[in-house]
Amino acid sequence: MKITGQQAIADLFGVSRESIDNWQREGMPVEARGGPGVSSVYDSEKCIAWRVKAEVIKARGDRPQNRLARVQADKIEMENLERRRQLIPADQLEPRLQAAFAMARAAWSATAPRLAREMPADPDERERLLQAEFEAFLHRLADWGKAGDVDDDDA
Numbered sequence: 001m002k003i004t005g006q007q008a009i010a011d012l013f014g015v016s017r018e019s020i021d022n023w024q025r026e027g028m029p030v031e032a033r034g035g036p037g038v039s040s041v042y043d044s045e046k047c048i049a050w051r052v053k054a055e056v057i058k059a060r061g062d063r064p065q066n067r068l069a070r071v072q073a074d075k076i077e078m079e080n081l082e083r084r085r086q087l088i089p090a091d092q093l094e095p096r097l098q099a100a101f102a103m104a105r106a107a108w109s110a111t112a113p114r115l116a117r118e119m120p121a122d123p124d125e126r127e128r129l130l131q132a133e134f135e136a137f138l139h140r141l142a143d144w145g146k147a148g149d150v151d152d153d154d155a
Helices: 006-013 017-026 044-060 064-083 090-118 123-142
Strands: 002-004 041-043
Touching: 002 006, 002 044, 006 017, 006 044, 017 044, 041 044, 090 123
Parallel strands: none
Antiparallel strands: 002 041
């Protein structure tokens, strides 16, 4: 519903015209700004939605200063994680992952001919051999960084 005039919108909210001036400076929507002798026009639904959002932000303490403090704290936390080597920048991680995948592919490719030669005739034994080989491969892959399979020179 359209409301014409600051006093009318102030009456809707039960506040003074000064409060409406302040809210407009804070971003309350105005459909058509008035001037000397011309009343402003407001959309009551938009104004109410804006006011509800402003009160929720205020209640949560989500002011620009608080957001800035959170962003600065996040930055410091990330810098600390990097310094402790608990956070790796993506440009450093990607070559290491590529090296790990290349190592895994080479290791698995080398395993296939050996398994073909060692494959038992008994189906249950074959299944146990393949399962054990696959588990060993996965453990080696999971520990590639710890075991030194790929070091910084390879990455």
